[in-house]
Amino acid sequence: MILLVADHNNGKPTKAALELVQAARDLGREGPITALVLGQNLAPVANELAKYVEQVLVADLPQLASYNPELWAAAVTQIAQEGEAHTVLISASRSGREYSARVAVKLDAPLLEDVIRVQDQGGALQGTKYAYLARVTEIYESSAPLTVVSVKPGAYNPAQPESTAGEQYDVELELPTSRTRSTGKVIEKTTRVPLTEADIVITGGRGLGSPEKFSSLIEGLADNLGAGVGATRAVVDAGWRPYGEQVGQTGKTVAPKAYIAIGVSGAVQHLSGMGKSKYIVAVNKDPEAPIFKNADYGIVGDLHQVIPALIDATQK
Ligand code: FAD
Numbered sequence: 001m002i003l004l005v006a007d008h009n010n011g012k013p014t015k016a017a018l019e020l021v022q023a024a025r026d027l028g029r030e031g032p033i034t035a036l037v038l039g040q041n042l043a044p045v046a047n048e049l050a051k052y053v054e055q056v057l058v059a060d061l062p063q064l065a066s067y068n069p070e071l072w073a074a075a076v077t078q079i080a081q082e083g084e085a086h087t088v089l090i091s092a093s094r095s096g097r098e099y100s101a102r103v104a105v106k107l108d109a110p111l112l113e114d115v116i117r118v119q120d121q122g123g124a125l126q127g128t129k130y131a132y133l134a135r136v137t138e139i140y141e142s143s144a145p146l147t148v149v150s151v152k153p154g155a156y157n158p159a160q161p162e163s164t165a166g167e168q169y170d171v172e173l174e175l176p177t178s179r180t181r182s183t184g185k186v187i188e189k190t191t192r193v194p195l196t197e198a199d200i201v202i203t204g205g206r207g208l209g210s211p212e213k214f215s216s217l218i219e220g221l222a223d224n225l226g227a228g229v230g231a232t233r234a235v236v237d238a239g240w241r242p243y244g245e246q247v248g249q250t251g252k253t254v255a256p257k258a259y260i261a262i263g264v265s266g267a268v269q270h271l272s273g274m275g276k277s278k279y280i281v282a283v284n285k286d287p288e289a290p291i292f293k294n295a296d297y298g299i300v301g302d303l304h305q306v307i308p309a310l311i312d313a314t315q316k
Pocket residue numbers: 133204205206207208231232233234235246247248249250251252262263264265266267268269270273283284285286289301302303304
């Protein structure tokens with residue numbers, strides 16, 4: 001079987017989980033596509049996932065109430081072994097990168113890490129990934145009977161539901177006593193849609209000129225459009241915005257329906273994090289800015305004039 005670990009949030013599979021489903025479908029390897037969901041009070045997410053996959057394995061345990069790499073690795077390893085999985089798909093999120101390596105070691109399996117594409121080539125598993133700031137695309141092949149694959153968030157489109165619902169099974173797990181535990185969590189208070197889940201992302205670059213202008217113009221437009229807010233590394237390095245908003249090679253990968261880049265030059269490291277967006281709109285005063293080569297729509301102009309006009313036009 002193809003086993004995928006479905007991340008979830010507020011009772012729903014995340015966009016990254018549905019992207020894994022699409023990766024599994026495209027892969028087309030034999031056996032049922034099986035989603036493993038780990039946590040507590042999982043009925044809503046399991047019901048939702050059943051619309052997308054043939055089997056949902058539900059590990060609903062108090063020890064799994066919050067993420068723990070040791071327990072996640074133990075759970076996934078056990079299920080992969082018992083289900084005789086040939087492929088284990090994990091989202092290459094921050095936590096996914098962490099525990100997927102543990103899973104591969106425990107299973108004595110190769111790890112194709114942070115791939116943007118995974119394919120079956122005559123029985124071998126081929127993973128394609130970016131290297132050297134996305135200037136190079138590397139292809140790795142695994143001929144092992146079982147391979148662990150972590151898939152870059154945003155690399156696939158999220159799957160659409162199937163017409164028939166999949167089966168749900170509760171699974172028993174023998175979990176070790178974890179040697180680490182979470183002692184606290186501070187969640188940033190925001191009503192804004194998370195960057196990687198947003199249909200529209202508005203990203204501001206150094207062209208904004210100041211953190212105050214970033215807040216008033218980028219957040220102002222994002223509020224009107226119900227959009228997520230992103231930032232370039234230049235802006236994050238300057239301390240204007242938190243790292244969690246950084247889009248690009250060393251930040252988040254996003255693939256929204258619309259990506260609006262404002263005062264962003266379009267460096268290759270930035271493009272590698274948003275290049276798969278459906279429509280890219282750029283606002284820049286420099287007609288030669290590289291972002292325009294990748295944009296579907298462009299406005300050449302001073303953002304200090306263009307964005308207030310857009311905010312007015314999109315006022316609810
Ligand atoms: P700039 O390149 O300074 O561009 C500002 C733009 O604003 C210019 O095009 C300018 O014409 C325009 N502008 C200025 N004033 C106005 C105005 N009034 N109206 C309209 N337009 C205006 N970058 C990322 O974003 N994400 C990453 O993950 C990332 N990872 C990196 C990893 C490495 C190893 C390295 C070396 C670099 C990385 N970078 C990353 C940095 C990247 O190379 C660029 O330096 C960065 O993206 C530039 O940010 P920017 O577009 O905001 O700034």
